[in-house]
Amino acid sequence: MKNRNRLKQNENLVGYAFVMPALVIFIVLVAFPFVFSIFLSFTDWNFLSGFKGIRLVGLENFRNLATDRTFKMALKNTFIYAIATVPTSILFALILAFMLNNKVYMKKILRFAFFIPYISNAVALATVFKFMFREDGVVNILLQSIGFSNLPNWMADTQFNKIPIILLLIWTAIGYELIIYMAALQNIPRDLYEAADLDGATAIQQFTKITFPMISPTTFYLVVVRLISAFKVFSSINIMTLGTAARGNASMVTEIYSNAFSGYKFGFASAEAVVLFAIILGVTLLNFWGQKKWVHY
Numbered sequence: 001m002k003n004r005n006r007l008k009q010n011e012n013l014v015g016y017a018f019v020m021p022a023l024v025i026f027i028v029l030v031a032f033p034f035v036f037s038i039f040l041s042f043t044d045w046n047f048l049s050g051f052k053g054i055r056l057v058g059l060e061n062f063r064n065l066a067t068d069r070t071f072k073m074a075l076k077n078t079f080i081y082a083i084a085t086v087p088t089s090i091l092f093a094l095i096l097a098f099m100l101n102n103k104v105y106m107k108k109i110l111r112f113a114f115f116i117p118y119i120s121n122a123v124a125l126a127t128v129f130k131f132m133f134r135e136d137g138v139v140n141i142l143l144q145s146i147g148f149s150n151l152p153n154w155m156a157d158t159q160f161n162k163i164p165i166i167l168l169l170i171w172t173a174i175g176y177e178l179i180i181y182m183a184a185l186q187n188i189p190r191d192l193y194e195a196a197d198l199d200g201a202t203a204i205q206q207f208t209k210i211t212f213p214m215i216s217p218t219t220f221y222l223v224v225v226r227l228i229s230a231f232k233v234f235s236s237i238n239i240m241t242l243g244t245a246a247r248g249n250a251s252m253v254t255e256i257y258s259n260a261f262s263g264y265k266f267g268f269a270s271a272e273a274v275v276l277f278a279i280i281l282g283v284t285l286l287n288f289w290g291q292k293k294w295v296h297y
Contacts, residue, residue, distance in 0.1 A: 037270045037273055037274065038270070038274055039270075040054075040266055040267050040270035041061055041062070041267065041270040041271040041273070041274045042056060042057065042058055042059070042061070042267070043055060043056050043057060043061075043266075043267040043270075044057045044060070044061075044265075044267045044268075045266045045267045046264045046265070046266070047260075047264055047266050048264060057267065061267050061268050061270075061271035062271050062275075064268065064271075065268075065271055065272065065275060070250070070255060071255060071272060073248075073250065074250045074251055074252050074254070074255035075252060075275075077162065077248075077249060077250060077251055078230075078231055078233070078251045078252045078276075080162060080166075081162070081165065081166060081169065081230050081233055081251060082227055082230035082231055084162075084166045085166055085169040085170050085173065085226070085230050086223065086226045086227055086230055088170050089169070089170045089173040089174050089177060089226065090177055090219065090222055090223065090226065092170070092174050093173075093174045093177030093178045093180075093181055093222075094177075094181055094215075094219075096114060096174070096178050097177075097178050097181035097182045097185055098181075098185065098211075100178070100182060101182055101185045101186065111178070111179070111182070114174060114175045114178050115175035115176070115178065115179055116175065117171050117172045117174070117175050118172055118173070118174075118175035118176045119175075120172075122172070122235045122236065122239075123235065123239055125168060125171075125172060125236075126168060126235060126236045126238075126239035126240050127239060129164050129167070129168045129236075129240060130155070130164070130239065130240045132164075133154035133155060133163075133164040134154075134155075135151070135153050135154075137154075139154070140152075140154075155240065155241065158248035161248050161249045162248075162249050164240060165233075165236055165237055165240060165249060168236050168240075169230065169233060169236060173226060173229070177222050177226070180218055180221070180222060181215065181218060181222075183218075184214070184215040184217075184218040185211070185215065187214075188210070188211065188214045188215070192210050192214075193206060193210065196209070196210060213296040214296065216294060216295045216296045217295055217296070219295075220287070220291050220295045223287060224284055224287050224288075227280075227283055227284070227287070228280055228284065231252065231276065231279065231280050231283070232253055232276075232280075233251050233253065234251065234253040234254055234257065237249060237250065237251055237254050238254055238257070241254075252272065252275075252276045253276070255272060256269045256272045256273050256276070257269075259272065
């Protein structure tokens with residue numbers, strides 16, 4: 001009996017030893033910064049003054065957020081990026097996955113080609129798009145070649161400066177979503193389609209009655225993951241705007257970064273981060289509530 005207890009204790013110690021490094025990393029890099037950020041949202045703190053410079057201000061930062069125009073603009077832009085990129089990228093990925101799931105020439109090469117942007121360096125991709133959408137870039141050259149005369153200054157004009165960023169986000173997201181959708185499509189039992197063919201179901205009916213319900217859990221997963229990613233967009237905007245994140249296309253994260261590391265207003269930036277966390281949490285919970293109405297299990 002003693003040997004068994006000792007053996008169990010040794011097994012527990014080995015288990016704790018394996019878990020401890022990951023737990024320490026989680027506490028130091030995730031849990032502590034999260035709790036400390038919430039605390040800082042109720043303070044006025046300049047990082048350069050050290051911890052002695054922390055001054056509690058209560059809800060003042062959140063009251064200032066309610067009247068801050070740049071914060072409202074960043075919040076609006078973030079929702080625009082999410083609404084414009086998530087449904088579009090998922091739709092294109094589903095169409096491409098549906099096409100590549102059939103007998104297509106060079107299927108593996110095409111699948112790899114679509115996946116490359118997702119695994120490529122975000123800085124490099126943003127730099128490429130930045131040069132493409134310059135006044136003398138490839139996009140304007142193509143527009144001029146087909147007859148357009150009033151060529152836009154994509155990154156400077158507030159009417160157009162979100163378009164390059166949205167296109168970049170869609171392009172990089174499609175590869176990941178495509179791979180996930182192809183895996184989901186290949187897991188659909190073929191006998192369902194054979195039975196539908198015998199019943200005389202059309203291709204549209206097969207898609208709406210078989211394909212879409214069977215891949216709805218995958219769609220739900222992609223919607224949640226891509227919405228969270230869209231709300232946290234940073235590098236694409238930061239690179240394409242040379243780190244200035246002009247107010248016309250700033251996102252919540254670029255605004256938080258600017259206030260924290262350019263203005264040294266860590267308390268105000270932490271309040272913005274808390275609001276962003278609350279928005280992401282609310283949107284995620286809303287998705288989990290809505291899944292009951294359309295996700296098939």
